[in-house]
Amino acid sequence: xxxxxxxxxxxxxxxxxxxxxxxxxxxxxxxxxxxxxxxxxxxxxxxxxxxxxxxxxxxxxxxxxxxxxxxxxxxxxxxxxxxxxxxxxxxxxxxxxxxxxxxxxxxxxxxxxxxxxxxxxxxxxxxxxxxxxx
Amino acid sequence: xxxxxxxxxxxxxxxxxxxxxxxxxxxxxxxxxxxxxxxxxxxxxxxxxxxxxxxxxxxxxxxxxxxxxxxxxxxxxxxxxxxxxxxxxxxxxxxxxxxxxxxxxxxxxxxxxxxxxxxxxxxxxxxxxxxxxx
DNA sequence: CTACACCTTAAAGTAAACTTTAAGTCAAGA
DNA sequence: TCTTGACTTAAAGTTTACTTTAAGGTGTAG
Numbered sequence: 001x002x003x004x005x006x007x008x009x010x011x012x013x014x015x016x017x018x019x020x021x022x023x024x025x026x027x028x029x030x031x032x033x034x035x036x037x038x039x040x041x042x043x044x045x046x047x048x049x050x051x052x053x054x055x056x057x058x059x060x061x062x063x064x065x066x067x068x069x070x071x072x073x074x075x076x077x078x079x080x081x082x083x084x085x086x087x088x089x090x091x092x093x094x095x096x097x098x099x100x101x102x103x104x105x106x107x108x109x110x111x112x113x114x115x116x117x118x119x120x121x122x123x124x125x126x127x128x129x130x131x132x133x134x
Numbered sequence: 135x136x137x138x139x140x141x142x143x144x145x146x147x148x149x150x151x152x153x154x155x156x157x158x159x160x161x162x163x164x165x166x167x168x169x170x171x172x173x174x175x176x177x178x179x180x181x182x183x184x185x186x187x188x189x190x191x192x193x194x195x196x197x198x199x200x201x202x203x204x205x206x207x208x209x210x211x212x213x214x215x216x217x218x219x220x221x222x223x224x225x226x227x228x229x230x231x232x233x234x235x236x237x238x239x240x241x242x243x244x245x246x247x248x249x250x251x252x253x254x255x256x257x258x259x260x261x262x263x264x265x266x267x268x
Numbered sequence: 269c270t271a272c273a274c275c276t277t278a279a280a281g282t283a284a285a286c287t288t289t290a291a292g293t294c295a296a297g298a
Numbered sequence: 299t300c301t302t303g304a305c306t307t308a309a310a311g312t313t314t315a316c317t318t319t320a321a322g323g324t325g326t327a328g
Contacts, residue, residue: 007274017275018317026315036324038275058237062315086241093241096191097234103192104227107220141304151305152287160285170294172305196285274324281318288311297302 003033003040013049028052028065058093137167137174147183162186162199192227 006017020039023029029048032041048069055065068085140151154173157163163182166175182203189199202219 005274016317019315021277022316036275038324054233054237054240056315057233058240059234060237082244086244090238090241093234093238097231097238099188099191100193100227100231100234103188103194104224104231106188106192107224107227110216110220139304150287153285155307156286170305172294270328272325272327276323277321279319282316284314286312289309291307293306294304295302298300 003042004045006039006041009041009045009049012046013053015049023052023062026062026066028062028069058089059096060089064089137176138179140173140175143175143179143183146180147187149183157186157196160196160200162196162203192223193230194223198223 004012006020010017010020020029024031029045029052032039032045034040052065055068060068064085068082138146140154144151144154154163158165163179163186166173166179168174186199189202194202198219202216
């Protein structure tokens, strides 16, 4: 299989080469082979980058991703770290979804009112009171 | 109605006083009355802060919130800005929910596998391929 | 040969959203 | 009166996730 230059990889995943160097420095992208000092990436890196982007969209920090990848590479029980991370992250993701849905209906309710002040809006106040109960 | 000191407000909403000063400086919290140079908040500020926190959890920047609040105070058509902002933000929120749900099921699928390498995991690869189709 | 695109590094810069620090004010209690 | 605790300001520092810059190397086309 052919290897890829840093800018080829970057273009394929929609990042800048500097981001890839940064990820490598941050320990979430494995250092690729070098030819004349230049990075040559195995196409596998595209999978890794897809995982990184998915995790990032779900609110993982780069540091959490490092845990994720290191766990699979080094731990005695590889899937244990996944389970640990999932146990921590699943509730966080659920909370994130819940909040996003709250703001979503908040925004939609706002579309149906004509209040002059957001702070006085009945819909707003009622929604916040409902939120305070739960 | 009694007024509140900056640290009373901060405690009630789970923020530090410095955050409230910062919000005021950033133009998303109205400057409160002063007594001997100290801020005395009307309890209304709690509603405003609840809105700020809700918006923040939904991915609004402070600058967008400024638009939100200023719009209601100054625009000729108060609810127009709300509609503009909602039109921009609703799709963003929906996309955020979609991605969060994708990572959610990704994490759950990870719980059911024992792959030694995350990059080689069939579940991972299949999910990414499904993602690439849509 | 030289121009050019593309690569390398380390270090500094950026943006958002705050926090911390430094230096000073003020009212109430011992 | 002195001390304590809470407040004030402006400015500098922090974190995350990068980007930009500066200074330089490399290989291929003309």
